Amino acid sequence: MTSDARRDPDDIDALRAASDVLGIDELLSDEERATRTRVRAFVDAEIRPGIGDWFDRGHFPAELAPKLGALGVLGMNLDGYGCPSRSSVEYGLAALELEAGDSGIRTFVSVQGSLAMGSIHRWGSDEQRQEWLPRMARGEVIGSFGLTEPGAGSDPSAMRTYARRNGEDWILTGSKRWIGLASIAQLTVVWAQTDDGVRGFLVPTDAPGFHVKQLERKGSMRASIQTELHFDAVRLPASALLPDARGLRGPFSALTEARYGIVWGVMGAARDSYEAALRYSLAREQFGRPIAAFQLTQQKLVDMVVELQKGALLALHLGRRKDAGTLDPVQISLGKLSNVREAIAIAREARTILGGNGVLLEHSPIRHAANLESVRTYEGTDEVHTLILGQHLTGIPAFR
Incomplete structure (x- = not known):
């Protein structure tokens, strides 16, 4: 019945x-x-x-x-x-x-x-x-974060941006790439090699020798800003140094925080894509019936919800561990790898339910699918998180 x-x-x-x-x-x-x-x-x-x-x-x-x-x-x-x-x-x-x-x-x-x-x-x-x-x-000052370089993405230890002592000051030279917000920011946290290892500096974006080029013609993250930075002997006072950050532990701790937000965030893009497809399938009629009545459409919707529910539980579990102080970075790698991968699949599948109309920007899935390609890349690619997990499982680092 x-x-x-x-x-x-x-x-x-x-x-x-x-x-x-x-x-x-x-x-x-x-x-x-x-x-x-x-x-x-x-x-x-x-x-x-x-x-x-x-x-x-x-x-x-x-x-x-x-x-x-x-x-x-x-x-x-x-x-x-x-x-x-x-x-x-x-x-x-x-x-x-x-x-x-x-x-x-x-x-x-x-x-x-x-x-x-x-x-x-x-x-x-x-x-x-x-x-x-x-x-x-309060959003009165906008900040950015300069770690990635043109030749050092997944391997930040290969960074070539350098800060050298000059009396009490520092002289900063080098380049960064794929730096969010820098063209509208007043301050950039810049990570650079020094004679004492990697250190962090607070660099005002109006400092002489600081040059910003906004990256254009993107097919993804178009409602966002990514830039390339060039430091032409930027002079910084001693007070610009972040005193407690030494080595890559400094930038990696920030990346861990950002990755945690991604584990949750991508489930929002996926949920919005699914909801757009669900609403459309209930309203759109073909062959005398709403397309939600067809078995293949229902299979797509069910597959999306299964992954959405799993992803939400994973994010909530990591959040509870983080609030309890028991979260391990390798757990965030698992969350980022899994949830981003599934979010992309959901956005792409949602687009198919919308048919040809799905390529129009009045519908969100194709925009989410395009954006998620960037999210999949930044704060650690699939490959990087796979190797982090692989090292955890085997005890063998396979990065080199």
């Missing part, structure tokens, strides 16, 4: 409730759900109306920075110095909702909060924290 109680494609709350097959929502506290609701409302009001146009024009809406500061998502899980001091799970939920809007917007929050602010918070002096973090948390 069957019944026809077709779900309303416009009742998004009912669709989301039905899609939470495992009842994951029940695992969240009231405070966590309130944070999610607040960020989701911001995305609906401030990001969804403009994102298709921003992506099409290759435009990052910098005017969102103070609004995101007021929302409390910049340096969200950092303590003190004007930072929001929220839990890791709340930050994860915020990252998920922001990336449901667009990966580029979530990337801004990650570069600002996890990479730039996180480096200053963990490795800076109290004076540096007092000077920069409150304004960055």
Whole structure:
């Protein structure tokens, strides 16, 4: 016996409730759900109306920075110095909702909060924290993070940017590439080789000899900013040095934080792609029936929800461990590798349900699929995270 109680494609709350097959929502506290609701409302009001146009024009809406500061998502899980001091799970939920809007917007929050602010918070002096973090948390100052170089992506130990002593000052020379936000930032955290190993420096973007070139003609992350930096004997005072960061441990700690946000964020892009496909399949009719009534369409929807539920549980598990102080970086590598890989598959499959209409930017899956190709690459490629896990399993480093 069957019944026809077709779900309303416009009742998004009912669709989301039905899609939470495992009842994951029940695992969240009231405070966590309130944070999610607040960020989701911001995305609906401030990001969804403009994102298709921003992506099409290759435009990052910098005017969102103070609004995101007021929302409390910049340096969200950092303590003190004007930072929001929220839990890791709340930050994860915020990252998920922001990336449901667009990966580029979530990337801004990650570069600002996890990479730039996180480096200053963990490795800076109290004076540096007092000077920069409150304004960055409000979105009044934008920061960027300079690690990757034209010839050193997956192997940051091969960086050639160099800082040498000159009296009490430092002279910075070299280049960085694929650096988010630098063309609109006031401050960049730059990692450079020194006679004492890798060190971190706070470099004002208006310093003489600091040159920024914005990377154009991208097929992905178009509502985001990526740049190339050139340092032509940039003179920095002794106070620019992050005093507590020595070696690659400094930048790697920031990358770990950013990777954690990705584990959650990509599930937002995947969920939005799935929901777009589900709503479309309920409304679109072919052969006298909604395409949601066909077995092949239902198989695609089911496969997407299975991976969404698994990915959400994985992200929540890592978040709980992070809040408990028991999270290991190798666990983040597993999460980043798995969730990004599945998110791309979901976005691509969702696009097929939309047929030819799916290539139009009024529908989100193709934009998410394109963006996720970048997310798959940055903060560690699939290959890098595979080798991190391989070393964990075998005890043998296979990087060289």
